[in-house]
Amino acid sequence: MKKHNFSAGPSILPQSVLLKASEAIVDYNNTGLSLIEISHRSKEFVDIMENARALALELLGLEGKGYKALFLQGGASTQFLMVAMNLLEKRAGYLNTGAWSAKAIKEAKKLDDIYEVASSADANYNYIPKGYDVPSDYDYFHCTSNNTIFGTQMKSFPKTSVPMVCDMSSDIFSRVIDYSQFDLIYAGAQKNMGPAGTTLVVIKEDILGKVSRDIPSIMDYKLHIKAGSMFNTPPVFPVYTTMLTLEWLKGLGGVAAIAEENEKKSRLMYSEIDLNPLFKGFAAKDDRSMMNATFNLTNDNLKETFETMLKEAGISAVNGHRSVGGYRASMYNALPLDSVKALVEVMSELEAKA
Amino acid sequence: MKKHNFSAGPSILPQSVLLKASEAIVDYNNTGLSLIEISHRSKEFVDIMENARALALELLGLEGKGYKALFLQGGASTQFLMVAMNLLEKRAGYLNTGAWSAKAIKEAKKLDDIYEVASSADANYNYIPKGYDVPSDYDYFHCTSNNTIFGTQMKSFPKTSVPMVCDMSSDIFSRVIDYSQFDLIYAGAQKNMGPAGTTLVVIKEDILGKVSRDIPSIMDYKLHIKAGSMFNTPPVFPVYTTMLTLEWLKGLGGVAAIAEENEKKSRLMYSEIDLNPLFKGFAAKDDRSMMNATFNLTNDNLKETFETMLKEAGISAVNGHRSVGGYRASMYNALPLDSVKALVEVMSELEAKA
Ligand SMILES: Cc1ncc(COP(=O)(O)O)c(C=O)c1O
Ligand SMILES: Cc1ncc(COP(=O)(O)O)c(C=O)c1O
Ligand SMILES: [Mg+2]
Ligand SMILES: [Mg+2]
Ligand SMILES: [Mg+2]
Ligand SMILES: [Mg+2]
Numbered sequence: 001m002k003k004h005n006f007s008a009g010p011s012i013l014p015q016s017v018l019l020k021a022s023e024a025i026v027d028y029n030n031t032g033l034s035l036i037e038i039s040h041r042s043k044e045f046v047d048i049m050e051n052a053r054a055l056a057l058e059l060l061g062l063e064g065k066g067y068k069a070l071f072l073q074g075g076a077s078t079q080f081l082m083v084a085m086n087l088l089e090k091r092a093g094y095l096n097t098g099a100w101s102a103k104a105i106k107e108a109k110k111l112d113d114i115y116e117v118a119s120s121a122d123a124n125y126n127y128i129p130k131g132y133d134v135p136s137d138y139d140y141f142h143c144t145s146n147n148t149i150f151g152t153q154m155k156s157f158p159k160t161s162v163p164m165v166c167d168m169s170s171d172i173f174s175r176v177i178d179y180s181q182f183d184l185i186y187a188g189a190q191k192n193m194g195p196a197g198t199t200l201v202v203i204k205e206d207i208l209g210k211v212s213r214d215i216p217s218i219m220d221y222k223l224h225i226k227a228g229s230m231f232n233t234p235p236v237f238p239v240y241t242t243m244l245t246l247e248w249l250k251g252l253g254g255v256a257a258i259a260e261e262n263e264k265k266s267r268l269m270y271s272e273i274d275l276n277p278l279f280k281g282f283a284a285k286d287d288r289s290m291m292n293a294t295f296n297l298t299n300d301n302l303k304e305t306f307e308t309m310l311k312e313a314g315i316s317a318v319n320g321h322r323s324v325g326g327y328r329a330s331m332y333n334a335l336p337l338d339s340v341k342a343l344v345e346v347m348s349e350l351e352a353k354a
Numbered sequence: 355m356k357k358h359n360f361s362a363g364p365s366i367l368p369q370s371v372l373l374k375a376s377e378a379i380v381d382y383n384n385t386g387l388s389l390i391e392i393s394h395r396s397k398e399f400v401d402i403m404e405n406a407r408a409l410a411l412e413l414l415g416l417e418g419k420g421y422k423a424l425f426l427q428g429g430a431s432t433q434f435l436m437v438a439m440n441l442l443e444k445r446a447g448y449l450n451t452g453a454w455s456a457k458a459i460k461e462a463k464k465l466d467d468i469y470e471v472a473s474s475a476d477a478n479y480n481y482i483p484k485g486y487d488v489p490s491d492y493d494y495f496h497c498t499s500n501n502t503i504f505g506t507q508m509k510s511f512p513k514t515s516v517p518m519v520c521d522m523s524s525d526i527f528s529r530v531i532d533y534s535q536f537d538l539i540y541a542g543a544q545k546n547m548g549p550a551g552t553t554l555v556v557i558k559e560d561i562l563g564k565v566s567r568d569i570p571s572i573m574d575y576k577l578h579i580k581a582g583s584m585f586n587t588p589p590v591f592p593v594y595t596t597m598l599t600l601e602w603l604k605g606l607g608g609v610a611a612i613a614e615e616n617e618k619k620s621r622l623m624y625s626e627i628d629l630n631p632l633f634k635g636f637a638a639k640d641d642r643s644m645m646n647a648t649f650n651l652t653n654d655n656l657k658e659t660f661e662t663m664l665k666e667a668g669i670s671a672v673n674g675h676r677s678v679g680g681y682r683a684s685m686y687n688a689l690p691l692d693s694v695k696a697l698v699e700v701m702s703e704l705e706a707k708a
Binding site: 002003005010011012013018019021022024025026031032033034036037039040054073074075076077080081090103106107110160188190194195196197198214216217219230231232233234235236237238241269313314316317 | 356357359361363364365366367370375376377378380385386387388390391393394405427428429430431434435455457460461503542548549550551560567570571572573585586587588589590591592595603663668671675697
């Protein structure tokens with residue numbers, strides 16, 4: 001039985017991408033060699049890297065606007081540190097909307113002064129704070145566009161004169177926004193892009209080179225840009241598979257096309273959560289994430305029955321994060337509408353039964 | 355035609371490993387899900403990670419001796435920084451035997467005082483310095499066991515009371531030595547272990563926790579150990595494929611068995627270099643690497659003929675590194691003796707022709 005994969009990350013990828021990636025492991029493009037046993041300096045791989053970098057900018061609408069795309073190692077967690085290393089001179093402002101924002105704040109604080117412009121920690125991060133100010137003398141402002149764990153998502157971003165940095169790990173390429181309002185975007189591949197092991201960083205080049213610290217080479221965005229994202233051996237397979245997913249997305253019609261699909265999926269999901277009396281949503285309605293729907297049973301006695309029904313329907317990985325409990329349905333770009341239909345059907349059946 | 359793959363890294367992997375890795379991309383162990391779309395916290399992946407970590411210690415003979423194995427991201431280049439972050443309080447000693455050692459020194463110097471105990475830079479690193487001292491009040495001593503670019507290899511290591519750190523990126527698991535003389539070993543996977551995208555770090559735990567700096571979380575070995583090498587999302591596919599290669603090596607009889615093969619391959623290679631008047635070796639004879647044989651034509655006019663013959667024989671990636679020139683035959687664990695035979699045959703044919 002083909003599974004309906006709601007995993008929060010690493011997560012579902014398009015079937016066509018998985019097939020091509022699998023073939024490349026045995027023989028890359030009839031070269032007689034596996035993709036993973038050729039030099040990263042070979043024409044074959046340099047082309048893959050350049051294609052992936054160009055596709056990322058194209059899909060975000062950032063071509064020819066002074067941005068560079070990098071595919072690095074270390075996950076989004078490494079970016080918590082690299083952002084501060086490269087941009088923090090005196091003080092920066094962070095919006096605290098969840099566990100990931102809090103971790104970004106913790107790492108930046110080790111280097112210098114960090115100010116929380118606002119926080120929703122008071123309500124276990126079930127909403128996005130609004131109406132805060134970002135002082136114009138800060139080095140940068142940092143936010144997390146989508147909170148994977150709590151299922152909240154920023155629908156708008158502050159207008160500010162300071163560089164805006166955004167962790168888009170769990171919603172990049174999923175919706176139509178003006179990506180040029182950001183000066184630095186980063187995102188681990190393992191939700192909307194590819195397998196774990198590479199992180200996309202998109203940087204407006206003119207924000208770099210302004211701090212006085214002697215940045216370690218491997219943390220220095222400028223050096224990575226200069227080396228064409230090959231300062232050292234890149235994670236070949238994750239980058240290739242990410243390139244395939246970006247090609248797939250472009251083939252579908254890009255971010256605008258997938259955004260429509262994502263709206264359909266999340267509308268269906270949330271209307272079931274709202275209309276079905278056995279379930280209630282966790283996040284504030286205005287701040288609900290299109291990517292991760294968090295919800296709970298209103299009657300805990302139904303837990304076992306519900307989970308058995310999920311299993312029988314081939315629905316996998318809808319367990320909530322341990323800090324929230326309940327359920328989380330992650331509906332990333334590659335998740336078909338049919339998978340949401342299957343989940344919603346089980347929820348209705350439970351209501352019919354109960 | 356199956357290629358003879360002498361790539362210096364990323365490099366050849368066992369065919370059986372490539373096939374299993376390729377299958378896992380489509381369906382992992384009949385779970386109905388791809389390996390790269392399941393949670394890294396799933397039992398399936400936690401088992402892979404634990405197996406890979408245990409195999410690494412077992413194959414190095416370091417089980418039950420106070421060591422922990424980690425599979426991190428960022429390449430060996432990230433270890434240049436992490437080693438210093440975690441161990442450097444006042445001063446450390448580095449042996450400079452090539453470009454990689456020099457980079458390790460450069461990064462550590464950004465943090466504190468570094469002393470080059472000896473260097474072979476005077477002769478374009480074609481030998482390994484000997485007879486140097488490591489002062490007993492240093493925080494640690496760092497060396498590079500095998501110089502991938504120059505084709506030199508340390509045959510013995512200093513006896514010292516300070517912790518010994520070794521970059522074994524290009525010869526780990528290839529020869530029988532007492533691995534317990536080291537306190538920290540690191541190695542990028544992409545030579546003797548697996549695909550690019552993960553780095554093995556083996557640490558004697560009692561050397562940690564002795565520096566005063568506030569180590570960034572993602573750079574802190576203690577946190578990675580505490581989290582079972584899952585402080586953040588690990589590079590799932592590179593770790594899995596590395597696990598498969600370590601299983602393959604164990605199946606062959608471990609390091610002792612592969613070391614015999616490696617000796618046969620390098621003996622054959624170097625005897626051709628020495629006996630054939632058209633070629634001469636680059637590295638000092640006593641310090642020759644079993645992994646990377648570097649050599650030059652004695653008559654540059656034969657370059658085109660030689661390279662055409664190599665191509666016709668399906669021999670790929672024997673070009674030397676740009677800083678050395680000439681040729682480099684990398685003979686990692688997964689390279690069959692037959693591939694060396696094929697290369698040596700071409701070299702003999704060239705002699706017969708010339
Ligand atoms: C929004 C967000 N930021 C950061 C991270 C951390 O990513 P990584 O595990 O790649 O370091 C995650 C992981 O799920 C995430 O969802
Ligand atoms: C001995 C040695 N150390 C370090 C490195 C750098 O490794 P990475 O590219 O994974 O950072 C290499 C790469 O070839 C190497 O051969
Ligand atoms: Mg702006
Ligand atoms: Mg309801
Ligand atoms: Mg010792
Ligand atoms: Mg000779």
